[in-house]
Amino acid sequence: MKTLSTGVVRSKIVGLICGVVCFAGASSLASAQAVKVSSLEKPRFEKIKLKGKKKVTGVSLQAGHSGHVTDLDISADGKIMVTASGLSDGLVKVWDVDSGAVLHTLDSEDSVSISPDGKLVAAGNIGGPIKVWSIDTGKLIKELKGSGPVVFAQNGEVLIGEAMPGAGVSEGTVEVWNTKDWTSTKLAQGHEASLSAIAVSGNGDVVITGGYDDSIKIWGAKTGELLATFKDKIKTPSALAVSKDLKWFAVSYQGKGAEVELWSMDKRSVSKRLKTKGNVTGLAFSPDGATLATATTEEVTQLWGMDGASKGDVAGGGEVVFMPDSAKMMHGRRALTLTDVNTKQELKAFAPNDTRIFQTAFSRDGKYVLTSDAKSAVGVWDIKQGGLVASFHIDNGTEGAPEGELLLSPSGDMVVLRPFVGDTLRVFSIKGKVLEKPFKTVKVEGLREIRGVSFAPNGKQIVIESAGDGGDGTQLVWWDLEGGKKLNATKFSGYVSVDGFVDGGKQVALVSTGTGRGAAQLSLKLWSGETGLMKSVKVKDIPPFGGDIDLANEGSLVALGDADNSVKVWDRTEEKIVQTLSGHDELVNVVAFSPDARLLATGSWDEAVRIWDVKSGKELLALKGNYYQAQHISFSPHDDVVAISYQGWLKLIHLPTGRTREVYYDEHDGNVNWLVYDGSGHFECVRTGCDMIKYRLDNGELVSGTDEQVKKLRGVEKFGR
Secondary structure, eight states, X not given: OEXXXXXXXXXOOGGXXXXXXXXXXXXXXXXXXXXXXXXXXXXXXXXXXXXXXXXEEEEEEOOOOSSOOOEEEEOTTSOEEEEEOTTTTOOEEEEETTTOOEEEEEOOOSEEEEOTTSSEEEEEOTTOOEEEEETTTOOEEEEESEEEEEEEETTTTEEEEEEOOBTTBOTTXXXXXETTTOOEEEOSSOOSSOEEEEEEOTTSSEEEEEETTTEEEEEETTTOOEEEEEOTTOOOEEXXXXXXXXXXXXXXXTTSXXXXXXXXXXXXXXXXXXXXXXXXXXXXXXXXXXXXXXEETTSEEEEEOTTSOEEEEEEXXXXXXXXTTSSEEEEESSSEEEEETTTOOEEEEEOOOOOOEEEEEEOTTSSEEEEEETTSEEEEEETTTOSEEEEEEOOOBOSSSBSEEEEEOTTSSEEEEEESSSSEEEEEEEETTEEOOOSEEEEOTTOEEEEEEEEOTTSSEEEEEEEOGGGOSEEEEEEETTTTEEEEEEEESSOEEEEEEETTXXXXXXXXXXXXXXXXXXXXXXXXXXXXXXXXXOOTTOOOOOSOOOOOOOSSEEEEEOTTSOEEEEETTTTEEEEEEOOOSSOEEEEEEOXXXXXXXXXXXXXXXXXXXXXXXXXXXXXXXXXXXXOEEEEXXXXXXXXXXXTTEEXXXXXXXXXXXXXXXXXXXXXXXXXEEOSSSOEEEEESOGGGEEEEETTSOEEETTSHHHHTTOOOOXXXX
16 A cells, blocks of 8 residues: 655755855966876776676665655565655665665655556656656656656556646646556646645555645546545645555544544545544555554554554554555654564664765875764775775764764864854864874853854864854854964854855955845955954855855855856956856755866756866766765865765765775664775675675676675775875
């Protein structure tokens, strides 16, 4: 039984869009030490031959969602599971249920449905489009002009969703697509407002839809005939489910709290009102029609008989779906669990992706890349040889609730622990492969709610961002680490962010996004640490924007990720835009110059990272797919390696050759597992966790990382300088 709730829609309203600004170094534009990159090649992914002439066509790691699961579905044979977390981490994942491996990580959508034969996965969200992928290849095969939620019905012969409003088509119009040729039929008897929930019966013959017009409609999936409409005492449904025998349907309502109505289809009336332990996020009937499962926000899934009697509770809420045999169900909010319905015992766990790599920094000599993560750890990676050479865990509160974030200095030789609450910073020194105890503790009287810390280029000073008096506005403190004293301080009435240092680190560049009244106009200011003087810099021809600011290098060039999906390069000396870089399809959320400012890296919501030649404006390299909202991008001191952190991964790209190395790490049973993959079939295990790797062969077979065939592929090709 498939059920779905749209929940809160991820907003992409321009007024809430975040722009990104980055400064480039002016003094090193013609750096003689930089490696010349005359032509950047696209990455090459060769297929590795195994015994029996099998080929490796992909690699998958047990990397679950980093956010809440908003929907899940199971194939008719129970072998394939699809999950969506479009409202949190923006991803759809396809799982092999038996092995627990993630077969594919797909685009950002809020709702999913899998065809009964396990060959197609469809996903949609409000605003559209609806996308359909092949589960065998993971490739997008169709993009439909419609919006979610969606379900497959009639044994996968049709896909049902909402038509895109337009000429002659109103909101709430239900559309049916034939999956053979993708022709469609729009049903005239639709809702008067957009769909809020949708579900299909176990035999695929009946579809039930709920709308924001406070109604529920029952449809014949094959004919499109409207069988029944329920409007009396109906509110906006948040989740729906219909039994296989078509005797019952269950509904929960938005804003109505912890209650589910169990309706009799024959009597067309409410049979039972079930009081649930928390707001309901998922509903499902067992295939035998004897049990209703209600999953809630309070991490509990409750089981009910059709008489309304409780049949017990199971830990783990979120979303829920029954397996084909009625005796098992899959449910969860982040960590998914396969549970025996009768014994209430956990049969299998599908762990979430708890660890994200937040920041990267290259060592001064370019030999190492350092990472900070959400588990309060700093990793040191050898770029040339591959592999983790050191890992430091910093005491940062409880494991489940860290008390602050770790921020690396630009040269990777220091890390500061910024508390989420409080006025005290702890600064650590990293020398090679050794982490020293806090060599500095910075406590600034009068600061509250420290928002950010920025290292000066020399690593001897920091600028601290904090909330103003009473929580409003911004306070800035320029602090000398060596002398342990305040150099200067200032206050602003609006929100101000540090965006880098200019003029040899003597001045800090500040960007103001206004006070929140209307659209924010970019306001650039330069603040001297020595004199405390502040001067404004006029930024011409850059339209209003609102959002986050990205820390970058000092200099005369400014890169702005604009609301029109382009990147504007603005020259501070000439006071004009010198380049407009167009190529991304959605908002550019991160930008980063190389040390000599010849190259610019950009990451976007369109899941692509692009490398640009700043002078010519030419795109040199495009990395597409699964880079949704890249969190941080940095270049090595020699410009030959770029590091990208995104969705729990770290990708290193050797620009002259296009060779790549990916690093994923996760915590399981108290052990941190680091897995390195070079993009061409080679992998290396650091510490434990090789058994987490699942290689997909060209015949569809999944080979475990511990298999002797794959073990012989151990080793990573030499990389970088």
